[in-house]
Amino acid sequence: MKEKKHKSGFVSLVGPSNAGKSTLCNFLIQEKVSIVSTKVQSTRQRVKGIYNDKNSQLVFVDAPGFIYAKKGLNSFLQSEWEGALKDADCLVFLARANHIKKDLDYIENFLIYSKQPCLLIINKMDLVKDKDKILEIQSMSDLFIKKIKEKKTDNKDIKTWFVSLSKDNDSFREELLKNITNILPESPAFYDKEIYTSQSMRDLGQEYIRESCFNLLSQELPYSLVVQIRKWQKVKSIYHIYADLIVSRESHKGIVVGKNGSMIKKIGQNSRALIEKMLDEKIFLKLFVKVREDWEDQDSFLKEYKYTQTK
Ligand SMILES: Nc1nc2c(ncn2[C@@H]2O[C@H](COP(=O)(O)OP(=O)(O)OP(=O)(O)O)[C@@H](O)[C@H]2O)c(=O)[nH]1
Ligand SMILES: [Mg+2]
Known part of the structure; x- marks a missing residue:
């Protein structure tokens, strides 16, 4: 049987503040690599969470939420999420189900202009109880993806997941890891395969x-x-x-x-x-x-x- 080639790459988690990027990073790595809080702007620096298995190494880059500022600490936060958008082989965008319109409008520009393959996760579905509202979220995201596909010719297969990251969901984790691995290039590992973060x-x-x-x-x-x-x-x-x-x-x-x-x-x-x-x-x-x-x-x-x- 032909041996599987090793795949590696950098996968940036980007989106509005409080969308659940750090929650997702920890869930994928199954370790507490990034801090989580109910308040906005809790992540300040890019944090790397490293997923390893025999044939792959996925380096997840958790970034601060979108913010714009000309100086001071907030301008550093801006440079961190902008850097995460640029320096990645794959982008995972997160939006909040309870702020769906605002978040998708925000993400649209980055998705259209990004050169890398992109995936979309609508998180916090548990906060939307009303059945009609859930259907509305699904049709809004369908329309969004249709619009993106029309404009972004090099990204025809944007997958979308509707999840609640606050609840364990192992099948979603496996599916997401598999989808990302398929996207990544053949490459040796960037980090020692024993470590799960580059932080000390x-x-x-x-x-x-x-x-x-x-x-x-x-x-x-x-x-x-x-x-x-x-x-x-x-x-x-x-x-x-x-x-x-x-x-x-x-x-x-x-x-x-x-x-x-x-x-x-x-x-x-x-x-x-x-x-x-x-x-x-x-x-x-x-x-x-x-x-x-x-x-x-x-x-x-x-x-x-x-x-x-x-x-
Ligand atoms: N109700 C609900 N809360 C969630 C869910 N996922 C994450 N949260 C909560 O949302 C808050 C923000 O999560 P974080 O992971 O810190 O969000 P973030 O996108 O990293 O935020 P910044 O670092 O500030 O940009 C935390 O209180 C999480 O526990 C979810 O599916 N449902
Ligand atoms: Mg965070």
Whole structure:
């Protein structure tokens, strides 16, 4: 029997913020490689989740949601999702069932002009209960695909899935992986086949602390908060991890600390549980809250926190 050729490629997950891109990335890899939150703009940097099997390596690139800005942190987010659109062998677009018209209108331009093969996922179907509404979503997406096929001659077979990523759906996972593998070019693996992300444990830990902040702090505060690990060291068989939670205003400091330290305690407990699960070891975690006035608008801080373009 002829041996199957090895396939590899980069698959970018793109779409509006909060569409479920990071949820999809984690679901495909079956590991927590990217943080998930109910708030928008939770992903800040491109995150790679790597799926491996004997004959393929699919490098999923989870990107920030669509945003436009001329300067500061948000302009970095823009460059990250734009980069993900460009540097990919295949694009997976995500739209939200409960904002279908807005999201498809948004995605249309990127789909038409992208050179790579594209797939479309309509997520959050569980949020649409009404039968007529579901039929409307299906006919809207049919019309959308028809329009795309007419305009985009090199992408005749755009497949669409209607899913709820918050519910497990193994057959969808297998089908999506298979469809993407078929699209990808023959190529050796780009990364060691044992790893599932290009991030270090330390990077992941930093992101897990940021996720705890995103999920526990209310309103606008998480958008101007950054986490920096200052120490990640094994001392006598236990990891000692020190991290700074950096806010952009003095008034935010008290909110992050909370009454009698109650909020920072909650953030610590939540983060510790996530990091211990990842490391499968007990850790000692200490968090410090610091203020760097308007860091998200200052190039020196953006550079220090690695929120600057690499190319
Ligand atoms: N109801 C419902 N919620 C979902 C579904 N899929 C994801 N979510 C939730 O939607 C929120 C956003 O998910 P994320 O995966 O963080 O979205 P994202 O596209 O990565 O968002 P950004 O990184 O901010 O661009 C989270 O609270 C998820 O738990 C779904 O199928 N149904
Ligand atoms: Mg995300």
